[in-house]
Amino acid sequence: DAGITQSPRHKVTETGTPVTLRCHQTENHRYMYWYRQDPGHGLRLIHYSYGVKDTDKGEVSDGYSVSRSKTEDFLLTLESATSSQTSVYFCAISESYEGDTQYFGPGTRLTVL
Amino acid sequence: EDQVTQSPEALRLQEGESSSLNCSYTVSGLRGLFWYRQDPGKGPEFLFTLYSAGEEKEKERLKATLTKKESFLHITAPKPEDSATYLCAVQAVETSGSRLTFGEGTQLTVNP
Numbered sequence: 001d002a003g004i005t006q007s008p009r010h011k012v013t014e015t016g017t018p019v020t021l022r023c024h025q026t027e028n029h030r031y032m033y034w035y036r037q038d039p040g041h042g043l044r045l046i047h048y049s050y051g052v053k054d055t056d057k058g059e060v061s062d063g064y065s066v067s068r069s070k071t072e073d074f075l076l077t078l079e080s081a082t083s084s085q086t087s088v089y090f091c092a093i094s095e096s097y098e099g100d101t102q103y104f105g106p107g108t109r110l111t112v113l
Numbered sequence: 114e115d116q117v118t119q120s121p122e123a124l125r126l127q128e129g130e131s132s133s134l135n136c137s138y139t140v141s142g143l144r145g146l147f148w149y150r151q152d153p154g155k156g157p158e159f160l161f162t163l164y165s166a167g168e169e170k171e172k173e174r175l176k177a178t179l180t181k182k183e184s185f186l187h188i189t190a191p192k193p194e195d196s197a198t199y200l201c202a203v204q205a206v207e208t209s210g211s212r213l214t215f216g217e218g219t220q221l222t223v224n225p
Contacts, residue, residue: 004156031211042117042215043157043200058212090156094211101147102213104156 003027004105006091012111019078021108023091032074033058033092033102034066043090049074081112115140115205119216126191126223134186134219136201146184147213148177149200157200160186191223 003026013019023032034046045058047066055066063085065077078085088109092102116139126132138146145164149157161170163179170177174195176187186199198220202213 033211040217042217043202043213044215045212048211100211101159101162102211103159104149106156107154 004091004093004103006089006105006108008108009106010109012113013081014113015082016080019081019110019112021076021089021110023074023076023105025072025074025091025093027093027095027103028071029093029095030071031094031096031100031102032068033094034064034074034076035090035092035104036060036087037090037107038087046076046089081110083112086110086112115203115214117201117203117214117216119199119201119219121219122217123220124222126188126221128192128223128225129190131187131189131191133188134199134221136184136186136216137182138184138201138203139182140203140205140214142206144204144206146179147202147204148184148186149202151198151200151218160199188221191221193223193225196221196223 005024007022033048035043037043044060046064047058049055049068067075088107090107091105094100094102118137120135145162147162148160151157161177166181168179174189178185198218200218202215
């Protein structure tokens, strides 16, 4: 298994509060990704990183920000959580950019009340 | 816009009853097609990557094939432990951010 951990694994929060999810990898892969998984939509890319301090938006980035200060850590922040952000969040990593396999972490289940 | 459609949505098989899952895709140019397995409460687990039409890959009871419009995941003599949701994803040549576009999956149940 790829060395990817996510924390917390479960979180319940209230609308309007800030939330930060953490992804940690031990594979020294350059690329890291945040996806969300929702019924009826499948997995969708939120943000991705192509190196330390290098990030860009994905398909559903509104309401989310990310940071990557070290190769091994990629943080996803919901500045002011909304109920529409209730979802399961997955981190993924890959060695290279084009056509390379993405390996997924165990996920974080977030509930926004 | 890239699109991936998986069928059927759900499939029930008896142990040993072979079948196939379908993944139809529309992309401007295919860079790669990926198959994942996902167990309840877990992250997707990588199975195969296919890059060009005619390519085939096998792993134990699973075999993935690719044409210009679809991919099949063939399951031969399945066992109950093969029960899971199988996800198909594509990466297009012109996609920014190396994004994978996923289908909604096929939920496979194999009864003993």
